[in-house]
Amino acid sequence: MTTTTPTSAVLSVPAAAPAVAAAHFAARLAFEADVSDVHADLEAGVPGLVVVDTRSEAAWAQGRVPGAVHIPTARIAELAPGLIAPGSTVVTYCWGPGCNGATRAALAFAGLGHPVKEMLGGFEYWVREGFPFDSAQGPEQRPVDDLTAPRSGISCAC
Template identity: 35%
Template structure:
């Protein structure tokens, strides 16, 4: 009889799974969900690019503000609006800049989520980017690509 590799560790109960997955969704946002909120002008959401100013200038999520994680301190974070939810991102899954930025924000008492896959997944999904020092805004003509899920 062949044993199951999947069932070697039995699944949680439905209630335990629901609680775990709800919590997981509370920690992360994906590119499509963030794009939808930015396109709709949801003011409670602020995207923060945690990369260097040079990387931000080369291309960033439309509307995102540049706030490198290396410059986040109690003093620099004090200027942020505590009523907002901040979505941090960096280059992608191989970079932990968004995690470091999210940790600093959370430690300072801010609500935060991380963008799954960072700018890499954002670009793969075909969402618009801005260049230069200014955050830019969502292009009015930009349509949201179909997420497919």
């Protein structure tokens, strides 16, 4: 009987050496934060952290992270110096994972000399994880999307 070893799509490119992988993942964490961690820091009142919504006026009115500062990406160079204290760590967000507006905004803030991280998932995942948000109509909150967070609303503890 002849057995065939299956071809691996995952291993067709070998995994990086552990030290290389550690450097890569540490670097990613230096550039990115998830919505749960941003929410936890805002709830805890962590000093020196400024969350910036980089979307349009219409998007801002539709909904935003409570306490976020609104600076559309195209206006960061103009408005940030008057709104963001020097040395503050900026966390940028835009619509969601299909939008690179937060990435562009993070680049602009880095160019202004700010430590900066991008909030993965953007406003979409903030809402989908059941966190409260502000809109032109006032405070709102939607049920947790169980494809993004536990139905219980308790942290996934990942």
